[in-house]
Amino acid sequence: MQLSCNRSTYVLPASLVLALCLFGAESAKADFLEYRNGSLNGDASVAEPRDIAGGYITTDSFTLTSGASLTQFTGGFWVDIGATPSSIQWSIGTTSFGNDIASGAASGASLQNTLKISNNGFGADVYESTFALSGSLSAGTYWLTLTGTASDAGEIAWDGAKPPPALTSSAFQFDPTAMPPGSSAVNSEFFEVFGNPSGSPVAPEPSSFLLFGVGAVGLIGYVGLRRRKKIAPAA
Numbered sequence: 001m002q003l004s005c006n007r008s009t010y011v012l013p014a015s016l017v018l019a020l021c022l023f024g025a026e027s028a029k030a031d032f033l034e035y036r037n038g039s040l041n042g043d044a045s046v047a048e049p050r051d052i053a054g055g056y057i058t059t060d061s062f063t064l065t066s067g068a069s070l071t072q073f074t075g076g077f078w079v080d081i082g083a084t085p086s087s088i089q090w091s092i093g094t095t096s097f098g099n100d101i102a103s104g105a106a107s108g109a110s111l112q113n114t115l116k117i118s119n120n121g122f123g124a125d126v127y128e129s130t131f132a133l134s135g136s137l138s139a140g141t142y143w144l145t146l147t148g149t150a151s152d153a154g155e156i157a158w159d160g161a162k163p164p165p166a167l168t169s170s171a172f173q174f175d176p177t178a179m180p181p182g183s184s185a186v187n188s189e190f191f192e193v194f195g196n197p198s199g200s201p202v203a204p205e206p207s208s209f210l211l212f213g214v215g216a217v218g219l220i221g222y223v224g225l226r227r228r229k230k231i232a233p234a235a
Contacts, residue, residue, distance in 0.1 A: 031071050031194040035062040037169040038161025038190050040076045042117040042126040047160025047187045049078045049124075052088075052148045055176030058158050059096045059145040060169045060189050067198030070102075070133040073144070075191035076116070076159030078124040083152040084113050085129050091145045092135050096172050097183070098143055106131030126159060133193065144191065161190035 037060065041047050050058040070092070077085045087107035091099035110131055117126035150156040161167050169188035175181060 032068075032197060033192060034064055034068050034070070034195045034197075035193040036165055036191075037062065037188055038163055038165065038167045040116055040126070040128060040190050041159050041162040042076070042078075042120045043162070044122045044160070046162050049157035049159050050171070050173050050186055050189060051155060051157045052146045053150065053154075053156045055174075057097060057145060057147050057174040057183075058171065058186070058189065059143050059173075060158075060171045060191065061096070061141055061143050062169060062191075062193055063141045064137055064139050067136070067138045068195035069136045069198065070193060070195040072130060072194040073133050073191060074128060074130045074194070075146075075189065077127050077129050077148070078120075078122075078155075078157040078159060079127065079150040080152055080154040081119055081123065081125050083125070083150045083154055085111060085127055085156055086149050086151040087111065088129065088131060088146055088148040090131075090133070092133070092137075093143050093145070096143045097145050097174065099145070101137065101142065102133070102135035104132070104134065124157075133195075136198070137195075138198075144193070158189040158191075160187050 041049075050056070052058050073090065077088075079085060087105060088111060089103075089105045091103035092101040093099050094101065112130040113127045114129075115125060116128050120126050146158060148156045161169070167188050169191075171186050171188040172183045173186045174183045178184075
């Protein structure tokens with residue numbers, strides 16, 4: 001009996017510590033939507049997708065109303081039917097096609113693809129893809145530039161945005177086949193930028209409150225057990 005009491009004495013605090021640690025981890029990874037340009041489209045008659053493979057480069061502007069540390073990108077991409085986006089190279093700059101703030105690449109496990117439209121009627125499957133971003137930005141307007149490849153080495157295009165919400169991004173595409181090669185204004189693309197506001201506390205996700213509740217229940221049980229042990233008569 002004494003051994004059983006000792007086990008309970010240590011198990012409950014351990015449960016509490018684990019729950020509180022998980023609560024902190026869940027809170028720390030919460031992201032905020034900092035900017036959104038339109039919605040997933042998938043219809044070329046509404047807005048044309050813009051190639052980002054084979055030497056084509058597409059850049060879109062986005063505006064932050066306050067400072068933020070960027071964490072994630074979500075956007076729409078067209079690929080040949082049966083293919084998937086396989087890698088995307090990105091950069092963020094203060095000018096169109098710029099990379100003076102941050103740059104990186106996503107592929108494999110770091111590029112999360114979700115099929116949204118199968119055979120959209122224009123010879124393509126449309127995916128919503130997510131990958132990590134970086135860069136600490138102050139309030140202002142910046143440019144996000146993308147190039148990429150598809151799993152079948154075929155075309156990959158950035159989905160043209162449709163409202164709602166409002167389309168507030170400006171966009172340019174570099175065309176390597178133009179004579180001479182150069183860039184021109186195009187319709188803007190669908191994308192979302194997430195981050196943590198500079199100087200703001202991170203808001204816990206709903207699952208964090210559940211974890212905190214588990215920890216609280218464990219603490220209550222532990223305190224109750226200690227009290228029962230103190231008032232129990234000696235055998």
